[in-house]
Amino acid sequence: MLHKTEESQTASPAAPVCTTEKCTDAVARAERLDKIARNHILASSGVGLVPIPIVDIAGVMGVHLDLIKKLSTEYGVPFDKSLGKSILTSLLSGLFPVAIAGTVMSLLKFVPVIGQTAGAVTLPVLFGASTYAVHKVFVLHYEAGGTLLDLNPAKMKQYFSEQFLAGKSVAANLREGTAKNSA
Numbered sequence: 001m002l003h004k005t006e007e008s009q010t011a012s013p014a015a016p017v018c019t020t021e022k023c024t025d026a027v028a029r030a031e032r033l034d035k036i037a038r039n040h041i042l043a044s045s046g047v048g049l050v051p052i053p054i055v056d057i058a059g060v061m062g063v064h065l066d067l068i069k070k071l072s073t074e075y076g077v078p079f080d081k082s083l084g085k086s087i088l089t090s091l092l093s094g095l096f097p098v099a100i101a102g103t104v105m106s107l108l109k110f111v112p113v114i115g116q117t118a119g120a121v122t123l124p125v126l127f128g129a130s131t132y133a134v135h136k137v138f139v140l141h142y143e144a145g146g147t148l149l150d151l152n153p154a155k156m157k158q159y160f161s162e163q164f165l166a167g168k169s170v171a172a173n174l175r176e177g178t179a180k181n182s183a
Contacts, residue, residue, distance in 0.1 A: 032074060037135045038174065040067040041167075044131040045175050048123030060127045064088050064134050068148075071135070075142040083148045090153035091137065091160050092130065128171025133163035 040063055047059035065084050072079035137156050
C-alpha cells in the first residue's frame with residue numbers, strides 16, 4: 001500500500017482481469033483506503049511542524065481519531081470517539097520509548113532554533129509513521145469483520161510496532177514526494 005513499484009503498475013500477461021462487481025468494489029475500496037491513508041499521514045506530518053509544544057501531540061491525536069472515524073465509515077462500523085481515544089492510547093503505549101522521544105522532541109521546541117529544527121526534522125516522520133500504523137491496524141481489523149468494541153489493542157501491539165517501523169519510510173517518502181511536487 002502507498003508505494004507501488006513499476007512491476008505492480010504494469011499487469012503481467014498471466015494476471016487475471018478483474019471484471020466482477022465484487023472485484024471492482026474491492027479495487028475501488030483499496031483506492032479509497034489508500035487516499036485516506038495518504039491524506040492522514042500527510043496531515044500528521046504537517047502537525048509535527050506545529051511550533052507549539054504539546055499542541056502538536058494533541059493535533060496528531062485528532063488526526064488519528066479522524067482517520068479511525070473515516071475508516072469506520074468506509075467499513076460501516078459505528079464510531080465512538082471515547083472508545084477510539086482509549087484504543088489509540090493503548091496502541092501508542094506499546095511505543096513508549098518512541099512516545100517519550102516524541103514528547104521530548106515536542107518540548108524541545110521551546111529551545112529556539114536548535115529545538116525547533118530538531119522537532120521539524122523528527123516529529124513529522126514519527127507522527128506520519130504512527131498514523132500509517134493506526135491505519136494498517138484498523139484496516140486489518142475491519143477487513144476481518146471487527147468493530148471498535150472487539151478490537152483488542154494488546155493483541156495488536158506487535159503488528160502496530162511492525163507497521164510503525166514500516167511507516168517511517170512511507171511517511172518520509174510521502175513528505176519528499178509532496179515537497180518535490182510543490183517545488
